[in-house]
Amino acid sequence: TSFIIKKLQGQAATQARASFNGGSGSSQGDSFLVPGATVATLLMLGVLHARRMYDEKKVEEAQEKGIECEFQPDLKATFLRLLPLRSISRCWGYLTSVEIPVRLRPHIYRAWARAFHSNLEEAALPLEEYASLREFFVRSLKEGCRPVDPDPQCLVSPVDGTILRFGEFKGPGAMIEQVKGFSYSVSSLLGASSFLPMVAEGHMEEDVDEPENISTNKSKKSWWRISMASPKVWDPVSSRPMRGLFYCVIYLKPGDYHRIHSPVDWNILVRRHFSGNLFPVNERATRTIRNLYVENERVVLEGPWREGFMAIAAIGATNIGSIELFIEPEFRTNQPRKRLLHSKTPEKRVYDPEGVGMKLKKGDEVAAFNMG
């Protein structure tokens, strides 16, 4: 900005001399206004960027000292609610779907990798093969890049990312802290019709049959009970350990590998799609937007595994508004809404065969996030 100001001052000085020597003051004066507006805009952008960097530095210093940032809604969060974020997200998707000329592709993808710290060595295909940025974004990795932990008694990460929160639910009311000072309930994240067992229990069948917030019609309970009827669950001897209910929140940066894999061997019985809003989900948004994960568009996959209940919620964001399911290729998210007031009830699908669902092995590809 200082370089531009010097340049413009020099230019203004020469023009002033020229006008003094009889040039036409008015046109010279106007031309000076244009650079002045440019400089003012640049200055404003510079100030905003400097302030944002200062805020981020403050947050980082606080985190290094172990000080947890508190939830503080601000004007920007309120302003975001007024924006057509879903349309903006779809426009971004159209933009990133534009086919890039082959000779430009490596340069553009290397620039993206540099900006977002992606590892290009792992991309399964040569960079020229990705026709658009959107195709590059949802790239798969070379064989062997993500070995699955062979320990049969471990649960693996479904995605690349940063661990934001994890823990065990103890006592009634399963709440997850979005950020210090603000929590959201798991049943609102997974949906009221979730089979979420609400308390730690000694036997799965006790709770599975009577989950608190589920409509107790016999057919639904029966096939859920059947689907849970793995030998482990029906073991009459109460030597089996109790089961706790745990959670883990993982944040994916724009440069991360964005495919979702199976964390254990499990059966996916049901998929729920909540077409909510598409707020950004970066660190700042989690500190300022209330109920961020419960309001954003998301897809919930639910089913049993050998140790009980398993659910994965994939939550979209403004820049990454699409969630594609490899187990349901025709499924789409972030579609234009037919009605202004969208219903809060999720669109649901039960996978065949009913009560058994889709069988997945630990490490199998399940879904992918994509732009737009």
Next chain:
Amino acid sequence: STVVMVFQAPVKKNGDSLSEFKFSVKCGDRIRVGEALGRWREQ
């Protein structure tokens, strides 16, 4: 984007069984697909 996992896993039961799920990560850790989030032991 964000992924939230909610799952059941074994916990210690009145001390007589030694199976208990424990996370093997910390907040802020970078993790990759296939790496262990947590383990339990049945002895």
